[in-house]
Amino acid sequence: MTQPLEHVSFDxxxxxxxxxxxxxxxxxxxxxxxxxxxxxxxGWRWSEAVKPVAGTDLCMAPHQSYQLSGHLHVxxxxxxxxxxxxxxxxxxxxxxxxxxxxxxxxxxVDWQGASVWARPQHT
Numbered sequence: 055m056t057q058p059l060e061h062v063s064f065d066x067x068x069x070x071x072x073x074x075x076x077x078x079x080x081x082x083x084x085x086x087x088x089x090x091x092x093x094x095x096x097g098w099r100w101s102e103a104v105k106p107v108a109g110t111d112l113c114m115a116p117h118q119s120y121q122l123s124g125h126l127h128v129x130x131x132x133x134x135x136x137x138x139x140x141x142x143x144x145x146x147x148x149x150x151x152x153x154x155x156x157x158x159x160x161x162x163v164d165w166q167g168a169s170v171w172a173r174p175q176h177t
Contacts, residue, residue, distance in 0.1 A: 058084050064091045071172045073103050078172055090168025094124070094160040099153035104172050114148040115167035124160030128152045 060083055067079035068088075075095035080088050100113050108114070112131055126138040131149035138144050146167075154160050164171070 060084055062089075067091075073107070073172070076103055076172075078168065080168060087165070088169040090164045090171065092119070092160070092162045092164055092168070092171070094126070094154050094162075096154050096157045096159065098160070099151070101151045101153075107172050107174060109174055112149050112151055113171070115171045116148050117144065117146040117164050117168075117171075118166040119144055119146075119162045119164035122161040122163065124158040125155040126152055126160050126162070127155050 062081040062083070064079045064081060068082045069080040071078040071080070075098045077093045079091045079093075081090075082088055101111075104113065105111070120143050121138050121140055123140045125140075127135065128138060128144070128146060129135045129151045130147075136144075137155070
């Protein structure tokens with residue numbers, strides 16, 4: 055099986071999930087992958103904005119993403135912390151909280167974990 059030629063745009067997402075100060079635009083690729091664009095407004099914090107939707111204490115989605123704008127602080131369950139800025143790539147395992155630092159909107163493209171981000175957990 056060969057990979058098909060595809061051309062998709064976040065301007066026409068296949069799915070949108072959003073809350074008061076965040077939005078996730080998802081696009082689907084034929085091979086079954088989903089790529090997401092996260093837009094997080096100043097004041098956004100995962101444990102306040104998404105935790106009620108996800109139903110978990112920490113974000114349990116793994117992420118591999120490229121940050122286009124803004125400043126994001128990440129705190130891992132084990133106490134490790136890091137700051138992510140525009141132009142940087144991160145690979146985050148499950149078990150973290152994150153929040154926007156400053157007054158600039160964070161925009162990131164996530165190619166791992168976006169499909170389950172801000173989706174209610176099924177028990």
